[in-house]
Amino acid sequence: MSRYEPSVYQVAHQDEIARVRLENSLAGYIMHCDVYQWDKEAKLHIGRILDKLKAKLHKEGVPYILAIIPQADPKNQKFARLFGFKKYGLYPLQMNRGVEEVWVVKTY
Secondary structure, eight states, X not given: OOTTOTTEEEEEEESSSEEEEEEEETTEEXXXXXXXXXXXXXXXXXXXXXXXXXXXXXXXXXXXXXXXXXXXXXXXXXXXXXXXXXXXXXXXXXXXXXXXXXXXXXXX
């Protein structure tokens, strides 16, 4: 993955359970995750995907992965917490989607 191409989406993983994409922004990698059907197996599967992704990015010198989540979206906030993301602060750019927050997880 090239670290210096802003606003480029790259598919990090895709299968019948989920698609995980990384957006390469000036602030770092922003993760986007689409889960097609949520159940216990999907939860474990996403955890394994994220662990592999964090290990790969850590080897490349990437210290963290970001997620941008609407402040009024408890479902996605719970998803982020489930996989180790911590709320960092407010997202500085508003895109007419209400107030958004930056969540962070370290890659090591």
